[in-house]
Amino acid sequence: MKRLISILTVAAMTTMMFAQSAVELAQQQRELREVQMRMLQMKPSKSAKKEAKALRKEGWQVLAGEISMEQQITRSQLYGQEPMADEEGNSTLRYITELGMSTSGSYNAAYAAARANAMTELASMMKTQLMAVWQAKQDNAQSSSISATTNDKFNQRVAGIVDQSITNAIPVLTIYRTLQNGNFQVLVRLAFDKKELAARLKRQMQQELEDEGDALNEVVDEMMREHL
Numbered sequence: 001m002k003r004l005i006s007i008l009t010v011a012a013m014t015t016m017m018f019a020q021s022a023v024e025l026a027q028q029q030r031e032l033r034e035v036q037m038r039m040l041q042m043k044p045s046k047s048a049k050k051e052a053k054a055l056r057k058e059g060w061q062v063l064a065g066e067i068s069m070e071q072q073i074t075r076s077q078l079y080g081q082e083p084m085a086d087e088e089g090n091s092t093l094r095y096i097t098e099l100g101m102s103t104s105g106s107y108n109a110a111y112a113a114a115r116a117n118a119m120t121e122l123a124s125m126m127k128t129q130l131m132a133v134w135q136a137k138q139d140n141a142q143s144s145s146i147s148a149t150t151n152d153k154f155n156q157r158v159a160g161i162v163d164q165s166i167t168n169a170i171p172v173l174t175i176y177r178t179l180q181n182g183n184f185q186v187l188v189r190l191a192f193d194k195k196e197l198a199a200r201l202k203r204q205m206q207q208e209l210e211d212e213g214d215a216l217n218e219v220v221d222e223m224m225r226e227h228l
Contacts, residue, residue: 044070059177060187069175079191095169095191097172098122103185107176110186115171118190122148123166126197130158142143165197
């Protein structure tokens with residue numbers, strides 16, 4: 001009987017956790033849609049107009065049918081300034097941005113490579129920061145019950161979750177120019193939602209690192225607040 005109650009309790013807790021995760025995901029998606037709509041409705045800023053003028057002199061342009069370069073630069077600026085509250089209620093930036101550039105004989109190939117480069121840089125930066133904060137906490141602790149196996153597990157899971165999450169990065173600026181040899185050079189700026197990554201890290205790793213759950217939350221919060 002006790003075993004049955006224990007199983008039912010675990011099942012109920014698991015169900016609640018998944019339900020909460022679904023609610024959090026839906027909320028994040030609504031917030032993201034609201035942000036995207038607000039960005040699209042913004043008029044080009046003076047600084048965006050000035051930057052676009054300079055870029056055009058260097059041969060940069062946007063694809064036909066895309067929003068103007070001024071609007072894209074304005075959108076990029078706004079994503080870089082979008083605020084959110086951290087776990088302590090302090091204001092911090094919600095998105096981090098990264099540039100990627102590539103040259104190829106076709107626009108599509110250059111774009112794909114440029115976006116991949118930006119994603120790789122974002123992922124590498126976030127994984128490095130997360131692991132560094134985690135390691136620093138272990139080094140500074142007078143005594144730590146966290147084993148080497150747990151450390152390895154943390155690093156592996158962080159890498160996996162970051163790589164999965166980075167696919168949701170938003171292209172906020174895409175421009176290209178045709179070089180003298182006929183190749184296409186494409187520049188892409190991506191914006192990545194730190195809030196979404198933090199929620200996913202906590203949600204997915206809490207079960208795996210149950211004994212170190214509090215420490216994990218501190219690592220995630222500190223990384224988001226101070227290092228990104």
